[in-house]
């Protein structure tokens with residue numbers, strides 16, 4: 001990284017987290033903006049969420065109703081743009097057209113966070129459209145850091161990268177997953193979007209203690225938290241975003257939010273999406289845990305049985 | 312075994328994810344990975360292979376909802392899988408996948424009793440494209456009031472203006488999607504149709520046209536002046552009535568499909 005860039009992004013890394021319209025003395029819980037909720041959200045009802053996260057690709061190539069909805073939501077809420085196609089670890093390089101369209105959307109929406117995943121998504125001529133595992137090697141690290149610098153320079157802002165769920169790993173690695181993430185963030189100046197469901201899924205699939213991962217990441221490198229539900233396939237845990245957050249993931253959340261109250265938190269739900277009020281209820285659970293640690297009045301102690309009840 | 316480079320890993324992984332079912336995986340990849348949970352290396356790669364099929368099948372199904380409905384689940388899944396294994400996705404955006412699906416259906420002709428399937432797919436792709444187009448600033452009826460249409464005018468159509476024709480009543484079939492499968496044979500889909508598709512205030516509209524109306528609009532949108540377009544249409548449809556012509560111009564004035572008018576001056 002050039003010294004100029006390093007200075008810019010390091011400065012920003014210290015003020016990760018909510019900006020406009022967000023209250024640091026309140027839980028900052030958001031939900032994903034999904035087309036199934038457009039009819040509910042269109043009349044601009046009062047909601048109990050603080051912000052929305054939109055999947056960038058659903059809006060960057062459409063000038064139709066989806067973009068109108070996003071702009072309507074943006075009138076009332078801060079918005080984070082979360083991509084799935086950056087393919088930051090691709091050995092074929094970044095797609096210029098993608099970056100161009102993303103930058104246009106960023107300029108239009110003025111999001112408080114721009115994020116994508118620490119993964120590759122396929123080859124340019126054979127895109128698999130999946131969040132694919134990377135070997136945690138020095139070679140991958142150098143490539144990713146170089147790509148992050150390109151993206152941040154092009155967008156003129158910091159991005160966050162999210163840890164992904166995986167069902168296999170490359171054992172010939174130079175880094176543990178958590179050290180790799182940390183190193184990417186430190187070297188490139190990007191922030192981390194810590195998905196606690198993905199962290200837990202990987203801990204179970206690859207047999208490590210999730211608290212080791214969680215404690216290894218300095219909170220000042222984290223810019224956002226994701227919470228979601230997985231599916232137990234019997235042979236492995238599968239990241240489906242189709243269920244409420246599991247008690248074990250709430251436990252991880254409680255431990256992290258106790259240390260980093262300012263972090264924006266997102267409930268992700270992409271399959272079997274419930275009605276909006278049910279999604280809000282899930283967001284409120286995260287708010288209750290935040291309140292337990294940081295609220296003015298503590299109503300009840302949070303313990304494992306309470307977590308079970310919450311999910 | 313030598314460590315795979317990142318590039319080797321990505322190419323082998325991609326091959327493994329795109330391979331047909333029950334075909335082998337390169338041993339270099341199998342030996343270079345550690346499966347999660349109680350999966351084997353093979354079944355761990357299978358998670359990604361099937362994930363790819365499911366994801367692209369769903370994406371295709373979102374665009375070609377009516378084709379899926381007409382073909383039924385079993386046939387649709389077979390067709391989708393055959394298509395996606397022979398037509399890689401090259402766009403970063405998953406919703407771009409399927410542009411070549413209508414041509415695939417044309418060549419493949421999967422069902423002798425459903426000859427309209429490729430045209431139905433073509434219609435669905437057109438609808439999707441129009442849905443995502445930006446709204447344009449169109450001329451209002453008032454504008455036409457101030458500048459009456461005359462023979463030497465050329466019209467510029469907005470980007471969401473599309474004409475569609477088929478020997479089959481695909482729009483009627485499309486409207487039935489999602490209803491009971493039994494409703495399909497009851498419909499007479501053997502009738503040809505000519506359609507106008509356009510977007511106004513972020514809503515997509517479909518209008519039935521007669522064949523002469525279709526061709527008159529086609530000539531106008533190809534850059535012909537009003538006079539030229541009328542002459543060409545009259546050549547093919549000498550019986551075209553004044554009412555038909557005035558209906559087309561009423562539609563031009565009231566649907567917001569025109570963005571500019573250009574006058575030809577005598578040279």
Ligand SMILES: [Fe+2]
Pocket residue numbers: 162195226228268
């Ligand atoms: Fe996530």
